[in-house]
Amino acid sequence: MIQKAILLCLAMVVSLGTLKAQKCNLVLRGRVLHLENNQPIEAAYVWIPESSLGVATDANGNFALRNLCPGQQTIQITFIGHKEIKQSIVLSTGNSNLTFKMEEEAVALKGVEVHGHREAVQTTTAVSTLYGEALLQSRGESLGESLKRVAGVTTFSTGNTISKPVIHGLHSNRILILNNGIRLEGQQWGAEHAPEIDPFLADELTVVKGAETVRYGPEAMGGVILVNPPALPTSDKSKTEINLVGQSNGRAGNVAVSHSGGSGTVEGLGYRIQGAARRAGNVRTPDYFQGNTGMAEGSASAAIGYSSSKLGTEIYYSFFTTELGILRDSHTGNLSDLLEIIENGAPFTQANFTYTLNNPKQVVTHHLTKIKAHYHLNPSWKLNFQYGFQQNNRQEFDRRRGELNTRPSLDLELFTNTAELFLEHNLKSHWTGSMGLHLIQQANSNLPGTGVTPLIPNYDLINASVYLMEKYLKGPLELEAGLRYDYRTLSAARYISNDLQESNLTYQNGSAFLGGMYQLNSNLTFTSNLGTAWRPPNVNELFSQGLHHGAAAVEIGNADLATEKSFKWVNSLEYEGKRATLELTGYTNQIQDYIFLNPTRQTFVSLRGTFNVYEYLQADAFFYGVDLSGTYEFTDQFNGYAKGSIIRAKNTESNSFFPFIPSDRMDWGLSYEFGTDPERQNRLTLSQVLVAQQSREPDFDLAPAPPGYTLVNLSFAKKIQLFQHDFSVSAQVNNLLNTEFKEYMNRFRYFTADMGRNFQLKFNYQF
């Protein structure tokens, strides 16, 4: 009996104890996001009056409230410029995970920007953004060069003036570049055709490393680059930024100015204008000048927008023009010319410094106009419309005899219209998404009078698509899926000698993706994205027929090529701690019917000599790789970074390697901050770039892969207050030791060493 009583008592005590423990030991985790764009809200205050417990959200919008008691409680969330959330919740056992979305308030404090209609990338794929100080450091460089700062991004270049970004081993028509949300449509098929965009127009450069065909349309196989200008002001606040860049190598100079402001009388009306210019002369390797490698470039953009709580409109125009010299000796007459210069390893032409550009050269202009509008049908539904018009003119001049020397040998005019209508929903429940229609129309014409049979035909292209994407958000979990269907017609026509050749082709394809993001804890995020992508064969791959000067090669297209399809899986782990950050991305990309230019090992004999013959073939390919980047703060003043990437690519049908796949590379650096005042920075950075030799070479290459190399860079950045505004100065030395090297991914490695030491001085003033 007594025993029973003791047992009962004990049981009661235990149960009471557990009851008590259960009573106020609950954890409420959650996330606070902007209803507008799902961006996390930092420093929103979460308060439970019943328990007198409160906490602020972290940079990812996450919060955790501990020691809560079960039962009905009220949760109150406040954040400036947003409607307060007051919600009653019932807490029971276990941890709860909730997502709260805060709506912007139309009535706000004066001076606080309330209509932040900025479109961020909403994706579960690995994304890296270059902005702020890192972008400032890259000023004066081309888009490709700037993006090399992102792990996993390299360049495929033709000398020092032409560089194309490469994401996970893919470039040109296998990646997309968006200029303020519009697919940049130029003659991107050419290896020596640089993207027609100036990074000076952007305040952030974003690289999406996944297959984003569903979101952005065909060709976004390797990834997407978003070149985004700053958001338009919505209040009477002006900002002016001046950039000056000088470089010793090439004696180059850049000027860039931008100004934005808002109307004092019409609330929500804002504008921005921006312009930049660059001039550079012959570039020098450690030992010699590269003849005819100068350039002159100009760009401008303007935007005006109006934004109210319901309606947002924007008109945007950007212009880009460039005239760039091509290394004289890279234009060889025939195969024996080419082989002899490759053997020499350096140009035969002795050059001096000059700003003068001669043939061979390229003259490119690009106009882009965009009209965009969105309308909030209600707090959850938003209708968007976007239209873009682009005109691209490309002229390429070769060394020719007589009057022909003043005429371009390639003269292309490309018009592109893009229109997109999409409906976004952002429900207070856990669902967000969009569905839309996307139309691309393109017309390419060879302007007559070149005196050369055109390399690619005139063509008209129409691409129509529908897509649907949906995202589920709950606490630390985001799940996303999307579907898209594209239909494309292509009609091409040209004369070869006296024969009119015409062809009409149609392509259609469905694509899909599935992705997820999970916030393991407040420091660690895991994302995974599986996506299919497709790319219809490009016009040059279908129809090329002719001599490619730089390569002493005759290239033959194949009109029967099938669509390239890929399946990319990207996984990324991101850690953000107090002192350390780490980003690890691993991916595989299975490409079916990968199109590549294959040497036939045949030569073609003409009165001009012998040429190699290349043909476009298709084979299955498999790409995989890893990108790693991290930073560590040893002390408040002393920190370091490291990043690297490894790519493997194989033709799985013939078990051979593809040409121009980036070799393994990494760079790392240490920087020291003198003083701790954030307003007055003094930072010295020493870094080293290590590039391995590409040992996985294709069976045929004109020259073996150059040896690996190491470069040392040094920079000093200083920020001071000048008339109460930020004034930054930075002095950089690239290739400090003046190392002679050749980069495997530079097509001119056949002809010349790369750029030698380069001193740079950069000024930035914002007021």
Next chain:
Amino acid sequence: MKNLKKVSLYLLAVLAFGFSSCESEDPEKENDGEVITDVTLKFQELNASNALVGSVLSFKASDPQGIEVGKTPTIQSISLSKGKKYQMTIEVTNAIENEDITKEILEEAAEHQFFFLGQVFDSSILSIQYADAGGIALGLKTIVTVSSSTGTNNSNMRVVLRHDLNKSFAGASNPNFANFIQAGGETDLDITFPVILN
């Protein structure tokens, strides 16, 4: 809402304009202005007092389509007599455009030069000197001397036309300069003619 309607009307107007203005041009025939289809070497004998005697012997290399895959050029054999001296002139034409390129080469003599290589020179069967007007090194006109004891009756001569070279490059004044590529520029012609010696 009224504004919205207006805006969408404007948008439609712009769209209609944009899409309609955007169609590719009809392709036009492009005549390859720069292609060399015919190269004729003309030989005329020079007597002891360097006067032209006898009839002109013409040997032609032609590629009527210009650069086109799958077609090889036809090259005639040059037939010369041992121990004789000839004046050689070169005529270059574009039969597609019916254009005399010789004139253009002469006009741009500062940027062009012919080089003469191959077995005939390696084995000292022929010797050659530039004989262009004004004493320039161009090669449209040359003096060719055939050795009296050639050893063989079959040989070959390679004719190269370089464009955009540094003519004052060391050695470039020699018509047999084998390292012509080192003088920079690019090759416009590279033809190997069979040579028959009688």
